[in-house]
Amino acid sequence: MDSQTFAATGNKTVGRVRGSNQTGVRAHNERLVLTLIRQHGPLAKAEIARLTGLSAQTVSVIMRSLEADGLLTKGEPVRGKVGQPSVPIKLRQDGAFFLGLKVGRRSLDLVLTDFLGVIRSRVHLTHRFPTPDGTVMFANHGIAQLLDQLSEEERGRIAGMGIAVPFRLWDWAKSLGLAPDAMDDWRTRDIRAEIESRCDFPVFLQNDASAACSAEVVFGEADGRPDDFLYFFIGFFVGGGLVLDNTVYTGKTGNAGAVGSVPIAFNGTRLTQLVDVASLSCLENAMVEQGLTADAIWANPQSWSVPQSLIDTWIEDASEGLAYAIASASSLIDFGCVMIDGWMPEDIREELVKRTQDKASSLNTAGIELPHIQAGTIGSDARALGAASLPLSERFLVDRNALMKG
Incomplete structure (x- = not known):
């Protein structure tokens, strides 16, 4: 595993991770x-x-x-x-702790969060592509490493772990420059069950883009945020989520809000999908074509060493695609707002949001009212925090529809 920040634990066997499990499911x-x-x-x-x-x-x-x-x-x-x-x-703040694992096409992240969603510590690994064996090994070592930093009492307050992973990973081998069967192991492996078998706390799993959306709902800045909104998260591929009545709607297959598949008109004529123009894989490809390494994108989302000309071109294409996707979605659901977040520095995200606003305002949207377009409030950690929000929601929260008033 080619890690820059993953603290190796050698070849020692990582035993079962134990906790007193005091924070059970509440009434x-x-x-x-x-x-x-x-x-x-x-x-x-x-x-x-x-x-x-x-x-x-x-x-x-x-x-x-x-x-x-x-x-x-x-x-x-x-x-x-x-x-x-x-x-x-x-x-x-220290009432309960949660672990969140993000499985990305170019990196893995494991975070430990407290009851307020503040990240206490993390482990990061970059890779060429994810494998079930590599992911399970990273998770087992990472869990032990992060829990070693807690006191015995704090370890007793670990309430669970969530995993945010792209669904049907095997479908994307070609896009990652791999042989068609290179990721077939994902078809039959259940990493959630494998990781949970080594833990004394429950482990949950959700689509990575839906998890990022969940992080916005659970940990995001709620003041002034409408109950219904469309959410985009831009990672290796663009994904998103659909929030209705302040609840992430995932549908019967878990793929509701799969905004990457939205058909769009690009450059005014060519029909394509949003994923083909608004994903960071497009920026990676542009760097490779110029003989550059794309590692700078995946190692640190707060600081990119990417030529500004490539960033400007990518933002221009991505904002056009996002504008079309937003207009299409708004003709079906009357969203209060649209939120855009991603694995990128904040200044680049802000410019992407601004350019998307400009592009959307120039479209012919007669008959519909376009929603306000704004930046997400979580940032690059949305998928990992969304994973951590899964056990929190399952064990300590109720669906908004269950609220009796307010």
Whole structure:
């Protein structure tokens, strides 16, 4: 494995990863309270009772239970109003920990996050292409390495792990410059089950683009964000997600929101798919054609060593494709906004968003109202954080549709 930042653990056998599993699945009303505080920020008991419709006594019992379990903590009293000062209750940052594994076509990332979604530590590996054996080995060593950095009490608060992986990886061998059968092992291997067999916590799996979208919903900046939006994440291939009523809609096959497959008109005439113009593979190919190495794209998403002329050309093509895709999608669903994120430096993402806004405004969109186009709020770690959000959502949150009020 050709890693730049993966800390090797040698050939030692990595044993079963153990934890006390104290943070089990919560009862519905407890999850309801945790969901509201995550969405709204610190809340007083009276406000929680109002939002949920639960009695003040019931809310007090729930809050005491969640505080005792280390998931909530009291904030500073808010004074200046009539009566007793209000005491907001907030999430305890070290209340639970989660692992998120991103399987990318050019890199692997494993992150350890706390209850607020802050990344505590990470392991990164670049590769030519992902294999099941390499991914499982990376995960097993990485989990042991990250958990070694926690105290015994913190390890007992590991609540699960998520995996974000492109579905049907074997279909993309040709696009990666490989023999047609080079990735056939992915057809029969269940890496989720293989990794979980070495752990004492549950492991979940989701499509990588849908996971990135989940990160925006769970950890993103919710203030002013509409409940319905279309999401694009630009990695080796562009992908995305569909959010309806603040919930990621994946469909019966898990591929809803597969925006890379959207047919678009390119250069005003040629019909192609969005994936062919708005993916980082296009930028990689342009670099290779000029005799350059594309490693600079995948090693560090915060800093690229890429000729500006190639970046400008890629942004021009990608923004045109995105504009057409947004116009097409908006004719079917009345989105509140469109969010664009990706594995790229923030300044390049901002320029891509601006250019997409300009391209979209120049299209003939008579009969529809185009949504506001803006940058995502997570950044390059969206897929890994989205993976970490899977056990968090499964064990501590409720679907928005289950909220009784608010």
